[in-house]
Amino acid sequence: MTESQWHPSEDGINFHTRKWVKPEDLNANGTLFGGSLLRWIDEEAAIYAIIQLGNYRVVTKLISEINFEASALQGDLIEMGLTATRFGRTSLTMRAVVRNMITRKRILTIERLVFVSVDEDGQPKPHGYREITYDRDRMPREHPATGSIRLG
Numbered sequence: 002m003t004e005s006q007w008h009p010s011e012d013g014i015n016f017h018t019r020k021w022v023k024p025e026d027l028n029a030n031g032t033l034f035g036g037s038l039l040r041w042i043d044e045e046a047a048i049y050a051i052i053q054l055g056n057y058r059v060v061t062k063l064i065s066e067i068n069f070e071a072s073a074l075q076g077d078l079i080e081m082g083l084t085a086t087r088f089g090r091t092s093l094t095m096r097a098v099v100r101n102m103i104t105r106k107r108i109l110t111i112e113r114l115v116f117v118s119v120d121e122d123g124q125p126k127p128h129g130y131r132e133i134t135y136d137r138d139r140m141p142r143e144h145p146a147t148g149s150i151r152l153g
């Protein structure tokens with residue numbers, strides 16, 4: 002990616018979450034550990050799916066081929082972006098891109114992350130949505146830790 006192609010968004014993906022690469026995120030070569038990155042992406046995707054599907058019970062179903070294009074070093078800042086690419090009946094498919102804000106290189110792309118909305122028994126539950134929301138209108142208003150106590 003050249004400097005002139007560097008934009009706040011890329012292929013419809015907005016980059017919201019930034020991470021600072023710390024010593025505990027490094028592998029034995031002193032570069033960003035892929036496992037740390039995948040943990041961050043899985044968490045980011047879970048939050049995105051909760052916001053899109055209006056259900057805090059979502060599970061990771063599938064993570065497609067991961068293309069590691071460049072790395073990051075201690076002290077680098079990275080940014081993660083996701084966008085929904087397909088709303089199924091119970092599933093949501095997302096595309097992920099991670100970029101290095103210092104080197105301006107793309108670190109990875111994942112073409113398909115599939116999450117499934119489930120019910121209290123862990124069975125697939127239809128979510129009823131077809132399009133991306135850019136608001137917080139589908140946010141669940143009942144917290145899993147507080148059971149039936151409804152928030153504000």
Ligand SMILES: CCCCCCCCCCCCCCCC(=O)SCCNC(=O)CCNC(=O)[C@H](O)C(C)(C)COP(=O)(O)OP(=O)(O)OC[C@H]1O[C@@H](n2cnc3c(N)ncnc32)[C@H](O)[C@@H]1OP(=O)(O)O
Nearest residue numbers: 047057060061063089090091092115117125141142143144
């Ligand atoms: C104020 C409130 C704040 C709230 C604040 C909450 C904070 C709280 C955060 C918690 C966040 C948790 C985030 C956890 C993230 C994990 O860590 S989840 C752990 C890892 N994942 C798992 O353990 C899932 C294990 N798998 C399963 O349980 C079952 O496979 C599933 C997911 C229930 C699906 O069951 P299934 O029998 O495959 O169901 P099936 O009906 O055949 O398929 C369901 C959907 O998946 C699709 N699918 C199935 N297989 C595939 C495949 N191979 N490829 C693509 N799609 C597939 C189907 O096409 C279908 O999609 P739709 O056509 O309905 O859209």
